Amino acid sequence: TYEKLWLAGSFVLIVGFIVTVTYGSVGLGIDMIGEEADGVSPDEISSDERFSEPRVEQVGENEYEVYVVAMTFIFQPDPIEVPANSEVTFYVTSRDVIHGFEVPGTNINSMAIPGQVAELTVEFDEPGTYGVICNEYCGPQHHTMEGSLVVT
Ligand code: CUA
Known part of the structure; x- marks a missing residue:
């Protein structure tokens, strides 16, 4: 006993x-x-109305939403293009492993986690070109995983 x-x-x-x-x-x-929106599992991404077509969507006069899907070893959409003087909300998920979604030179820095959707809102005042990088080790080509963000 x-x-x-x-x-x-x-x-x-x-x-x-x-x-x-x-x-x-x-x-x-x-x-x-930061904030977390409703999640989406990797299997559901292709049928999810937010993420089936990763894109920039205008939702108000100066407001945009960007649906970002990270996967080994790219970001979609790429490039991300938004106008200056806009407020942009990013929704970020991953379709495989954990990635990062960081835009150096801005305060955009989030994890991209399969099953979860991260939400970040940023204001862009001036035109510029930024890099987008993955800052979570995600596999052998992790260091090549990058995209771009263009504020026009
Ligand atoms: Cu994706 Cu590192």
């Missing part, structure tokens, strides 16, 4: 650790990606 109690105790401890680790990483993920 003591042995059973010991086993049961260990089991509770292990489950406790797993819960803590899982909860911790989920919490961290949400912190890093």
Whole structure:
């Protein structure tokens, strides 16, 4: 009986650790990606009305939404083109593994997580050309994973 109690105790401890680790990483993920929109699983991307065609969509006079899909080892759409003096909300997901979506020189920096949709809103005042990079190791061609963002 003591042995059973010991086993049961260990089991509770292990489950406790797993819960803590899982909860911790989920919490961290949400912190890093800011807001989170409704998720989409990689299998559903091709039939999801937001992500089946990654694109820039005008939703108001100076407002745009960009639906970004990251995958090994590209971003879609590429390039992302938005006008200056606009407010742009990015929705970012991944169709395979965890990628990053960072635009150096701006405050755009998010994880692209399969199953989740990160949401970031940014204002672009002036025209410019930026690089888009993946900042999460995602495989052998990780260092080549880049795109561009053009503010016209
Ligand atoms: Cu995608 Cu690193």
